[in-house]
Amino acid sequence: MTKEILELMSDIVNVRNYKEKEIPKETLENMYEGFRCGPASISTQARELVIIENKSSSQALVEATLNPYLTKDSYGAQKWIITAPFVSVVIIEMRRAIARVGESGLSFAMQESEASIQNMRLIAKSEGLVTATIREFDGEKLKKNLNLPWYVIPVAIVTAGYPMEEESENTPKLEMMEVVSKNRWT
Numbered sequence: 001m002t003k004e005i006l007e008l009m010s011d012i013v014n015v016r017n018y019k020e021k022e023i024p025k026e027t028l029e030n031m032y033e034g035f036r037c038g039p040a041s042i043s044t045q046a047r048e049l050v051i052i053e054n055k056s057s058s059q060a061l062v063e064a065t066l067n068p069y070l071t072k073d074s075y076g077a078q079k080w081i082i083t084a085p086f087v088s089v090v091i092i093e094m095r096r097a098i099a100r101v102g103e104s105g106l107s108f109a110m111q112e113s114e115a116s117i118q119n120m121r122l123i124a125k126s127e128g129l130v131t132a133t134i135r136e137f138d139g140e141k142l143k144k145n146l147n148l149p150w151y152v153i154p155v156a157i158v159t160a161g162y163p164m165e166e167e168s169e170n171t172p173k174l175e176m177m178e179v180v181s182k183n184r185w186t
Contacts, residue, residue: 005122008122008125008126009122010170010173011125011170012118012121012122012125012131013130013170013171014131014132014133015130015131015132015163016080016132016159017080017163017164017165018083018084018085018130018159018160018161018162018163018164019085019161019162019163019164020083020085021085021161021162022085023085023086023129023160023161023162027124027127027129028086030123030127031086031120031123031124031127031160032049032120033123034116034119034120034122034123035047035049035090035116035117035119035120036116037116037119038112038113038115038116038119039112039115039116040112041108041111041112042100042101042105042108043100044096044097044099044100044105044108044109045096045112046092046093046094046096046097046105046108046109046112046113047090047091047092047093047109047112047113047116047155048090048091048092048093048152049088049089049090049091049116049120050088050089050090050091050146050148051086051087051088052087052088052089052146053087055082057146058081058082058084058087059082060145060146061081061087061089061142061145061146061157062076062078062079062081062082063075063076063141063145064137064138064139064141064142064144064145065077065078065081065134065136065137065157066078066136066137066138067136068136070136072138075138075141077136078134078136078137078157081134081157081159084132084159084160084161085160085161085162086129086158086159086160086161087157087158087159088157088158088159089142089146089154089156089157089158090113090116090117090154090155090156090157090158091148091152091153091154091155092106092109092110092113092152092153092155093151093152094106094151094152094153095151096109097109106153110155113155113156114155117133117155117156117158120158121133121158124160128162129160129161129162129163130160130161130162130163131158131159131160132158132159132160133156133157133158134156134157134158134159135155135156135157137154137157139153139154142154
């Protein structure tokens with residue numbers, strides 16, 4: 001089982017082209033459950049998933065996206081999102097995040113949301129889907145466009161769908177000894 005999980009993990013790459021094929025309800029529910037099962041290190045469970053199901057909301061979301069260099073005059077740069085069969089926004093609910101430990105809770109909530117995203121992507125991959133995580137957006141504009149309240153922080157946009165074509169090679173990763181140190185950082 002470990003080998004299979006590691007294979008799934010290594011196969012997760014950002015894919016932005018999807019078939020026009022509906023994702024079964026059971027698959028979506030499994031993805032939501034994977035997200036929900038993410039860690040809650042200080043028990044605040046401050047991360048949430050907002051599912052975007054209609055084109056007008058998708059368009060409003062796209063209008064807040066930026067190019068990969070986060071250039072402020074590049075609004076609407078991620079137009080491909082509109083064609084994704086599954087679109088979601090991961091948010092942190094600030095009131096819950098800071099309830100126990102103050103501002104430090106935001107850092108914990110961010111880490112927990114990233115782990116929940118990875119869980120959801122692993123489930124999607126195991127169901128034959130490919131995904132993309134988009135962080136190039138103007139958070140304030142996204143909140144405004146989606147009518148999100150002041151006490152949420154958009155963390156990421158996550159899309160999913162069936163692959164249009166055979167996936168390309170994975171991005172090369174550093175060798176194990178380049179990312180793991182023992183007893184001290186080297």
